[in-house]
Amino acid sequence: MYALGEDVPTYNTMRPQYSLQGNNAEEIFSGKPLDINHYKNYLYSKKTLRTI
Incomplete structure (x- = not known):
């Protein structure tokens, strides 16, 4: 249950959502x-960092 308590705020405030065209739930x-x-552009920059 503790992990869920951390994941929900991250999902709602930090993680960009493709279905929301890059915004997170809080921004919508x-x-x-x-x-x-x-x-x-954000996804491309993160992908570039992962492949270095």
């Missing part, structure tokens, strides 16, 4: 506009 609920290009 606060009214932030969707920006798929930002998400694609």
Whole structure:
């Protein structure tokens, strides 16, 4: 149960969601506009870091 207590806040506030076009749940609920290009760039930068 402890891991779930850590994962839910991370999922809602930090982890970008593809279905939300790169925003996380908190950003959607606060009214932030969707920006798929930002998400694609973010994923590309993280992928680059993993392959170094």
